[in-house]
Amino acid sequence: xxxxxxxxxxxxxxxxxxxxxxxxxxxxxxxxxxxxxxxxxxxxxxxxxxxxxxxxxxxxxxxxxxxxxxxxxxxxxxxxxxxxxxxxxxxxxxxxxxxxxxxx
Numbered sequence: 001x002x003x004x005x006x007x008x009x010x011x012x013x014x015x016x017x018x019x020x021x022x023x024x025x026x027x028x029x030x031x032x033x034x035x036x037x038x039x040x041x042x043x044x045x046x047x048x049x050x051x052x053x054x055x056x057x058x059x060x061x062x063x064x065x066x067x068x069x070x071x072x073x074x075x076x077x078x079x080x081x082x083x084x085x086x087x088x089x090x091x092x093x094x095x096x097x098x099x100x101x102x103x104x
Contacts, residue, residue, distance in 0.1 A: 055101035063093045
């Protein structure tokens with residue numbers, strides 16, 4: 001038997017899920033609409049220097065070295081921290097990539 005509190009919890013969780021899904025859809029639509037403007041800004045401000053392709057190669061190797069140092073220093077080695085290394089790798093890669101393209 002399902003109690004009244006269970007029904008209230010189900011309704012509340014449905015409302016929260018609908019709100020979260022709609023929020024994600026709004027953010028996705030906003031990102032899609034802003035993509036041409038962001039591409040133009042990136043082309044104007046990042047192209048005169050090193051360029052995004054060369055900066056991506058440099059950023060990849062810098063990020064790999066940093067992640068290996070972090071994994072060894074953490075104590076569990078490469079396999080114990082794999083889920084954190086993967087998330088950190090992509091975050092570090094994007095940050096270092098854009099900073100190298102911007103500065104140089």
